[in-house]
Amino acid sequence: DQQVKQNSPSLSVQEGRISILNCDYTNSMFDYFLWYKKYPAEGPTFLISISSIKDKNEDGRFTVFLNKSAKHLSLHIVPSQPGDSAVYFCAASAGGEGGSEKLVFGKGTKLTVNP
């Protein structure tokens, strides 16, 4: 049972345009969400997070939007740069008993930004 879904395996955008990556979740207990970027042969790198008490969080070119009623979040990258080409993972946690922060990951979306 996949609790975090990234339905688009790949996305291609032009340099300078907006990249929008989407993520859906099914577990209503999730209350903390993160986006990671991964280059080949490296570990995931944290990008941005959002708590369920917010509906938007911004950090430079990256903005994450959370729609709790739709159980949907998205990552916007504006403007997109060729160096943004990577696999992007959405992750969520439910703050388990005692505060464990086990992350549940989507399967990733490969973003390609064309010069």
Add this chain to the structure above:
Amino acid sequence: DSGVTQTPKHLITATGQRVTLRCSPRSGDLSVYWYQQSLDQGLQFLIQYYNGEERAKGNILERFSAQQFPDLHSELNLSSLELGDSALYFCASSVGISREPQHFGDGTRLSIL
């Protein structure tokens, strides 16, 4: 560079063998997490330690075990290895157990022949 160090980077072994993967967390981080990434499953949580104590368990096989030592480094032990254990194993760390990002190492690629 995340500050999380995993060794070795690559490990090739045979079925039935036992291996140990090592992780040094970022300086100051007390929590260590282990994840497995296989081709068809994506990143799956295995186990978490906080300041030496097991905190949470995911879908970790009984053949797998882990521990966190007083100096906070962690080891993941995989025994009676099977072909299906071939995967990337990631370690991550965070300062505590509240709402904060986990920072990942570059992983150990385990190949079972």
